Amino acid sequence: MIATGSLIAAALISGFVVYCLLCSREIALFALLNLFRHKRRSFSTLMAIVIGGVAIFSWGGFIHHAFWILKEQTVRMNVGHIQLYNPLWFQTSNKNLSLINDYQTLKAEIESHPDLAAYIATLSGQLEFTGIISHYENETSSYFSGVGIEPVPALKLGAFEKMLSGSDLSRVRKEEMTLGSGLATTLNAHYADWLDLMVVNSRGGQGAISLKLRGIFSSGIKDYDDVAIKVPLVTAQRMMDTRGVSKVLILLKDDADLPLFRAKLQQFINEKNLPLTIRSWKEISLFYQQVESLLSGIYLFIQVMVAVIVIFMISNAMAMNIVERTREITTLRAIGLKPTHIIRLFLLEGIVIGVLGGAGSLLAGFALAGIVNLQGIAMPPSPGQTHGYTAFIKTDSVELWAVTFLLPVLTSALAAILPSLRASRLNIADAFKFS
Known part of the structure; x- marks a missing residue:
């Protein structure tokens, strides 16, 4: 709603400016020249607008980059863009009863669908799957949360995970696995150690297996690394006594295609009458939603503060203009200029300084972003994570450009309304007595 309202307001302002240029060229030229009559005041007002605009541009670029990093991290941490589940998965606590049973057939049908x-x-x-993992030689045991993966596709789906020792599962035998760094520390396990896993399988019985530790990884999320293990999918299925999977992950070539692909996938599911439900990466990523809400709220607060400052700065400058230009205004009225012409004059002055401020904000914002992006900003780890990252100011968002430019223009036009009305209502006889 806010974006739509801003676009409507921008369209009205544009129409007003075009009308003035076509029908009141003298007033438009007079408004432009008036800005240079009081250079110091115009410059200070313009600088206030530019500083606020740069703050909006810089913070907006920062959070756009933060969202992008967090999105990529989420998608490529074994989540994918789209996940398919058995609908019962969200309705029961016994996940073994809500598996996708005929996975290989489903995979072949999706990959062959043009x-x-x-x-x-x-x-x-x-x-x-979950269970208990033990290191017999060190007499240590711990609870684990495991996942059976297809090793080669996992190279893309787990691209943000960092191998601390050993290697991933892409070239392993069935009897090998990888551990999260926290769990490896708890078990005092190292490369090539043999570990014992015990689970409750899909039929309610016990499943046990001994696997060789192939590598130790870190996702940067401490709670996950403290319990995580990965094994080849065929090994997990054998241990759990099933041929099914908990979910199917789909990574897209271009995340911009997500809405279209989801619609096509839903149509495919409906045509095949498959017992599947679709979830996007954002729907299942509560942490991302919370961070997005927090940063977006801060960004909105900054926009409001900048808008208020701009309104007060321009209103104050134009109010002083009215006092200083009282004789000028009344002289224009006396020679035949109508009150509506005075309103246009002051509105155009406010709009022009808003346009100049918006353009200056963009130029200064791009310059500052270029300087910052040469080295980036070293950021500490986010809550619950162990790895920091280097932040940049992302400047390729059309929405960010529009906000940086339009906000000064809209607020400047708004700030000019009351002073222009006040100027148009000056009494000619009384105003000539002003000294």
Whole structure:
């Protein structure tokens, strides 16, 4: 609603300016020249607008980059852009009763479907399971949360994970696995150690297996690394006594295709009458939603503060203009200028300084972003994470450009309304007595 209202206001202002240029060229030229009559005041007002605009541009670029990093991290931490589930997955606590059973057939049908395959970068099934892991030689045990993965697709789906020692599962035998760094520390486990896993399988019985530790990884999320293990999907299925998977992950070639692909995938599911439900990465990422809400709220607060400052600065400058230009205004009225012409004059002055401020904000914002992006900003780890990152100011957002430019223009036009009305209502006889 706010964006729509801003666009409507911008369209009205543009129409007003075009009308003035076509029908009142003298007034438009007079408004432009008036800005240079009081250079110091115009410059100070313009600088206030530019500083506020640069703050909006810089913070907006910063949070756009933060959102992008967090999105990529979420998508490529074994989440993907799209996930398919058995609908019962969200209705029962016993996940073993809500598996996707005929996974291989489903995978073949999706990958061979021309309307779907063109969008897919990789598709992979995963089987989640939990249990107890033990290191017999060190006499240590711990609870774990495991996932069976297809090793080759996992290279893309787990691209943000960092191997601390050993290697991933892309070239392993079935009897090998990788551990999260926190869990490896708890077990005092190292590369090539043999570890014992015990689970409750899909039929309610016990499943146990001994696996060799192939590598230790870090996702940067401490709570996850403290319990995480990965094994090949076929090993997990054998241990859990099932041929099904918990979910199917789909990574797209271009995340901009997500809405279109989701619609096509839903149509495919409906045509095949498959017992599946779709979830996007954002729907299942509560942490991302919370961070997005927080940063967006701060950004909105900054925009409001800048708008208020601009309104007060321009209103004050134009109010002083009215006092100083009382004789000028009344002289114009006396020679035949109508009150509506006076209103146009002051509105155009406010709009022109807003346009100059918006353009200056963009230029200064791009310059500042270029300087900052040479080195980036070293950021500490986010809450719950162990890895910091280098932040940049992302400047490729058309929405950010529009906000940086339009906000000064809209607030300047708004700030000019009351002073222009006041100027148009000056009494000619009384105003000539002003000294």
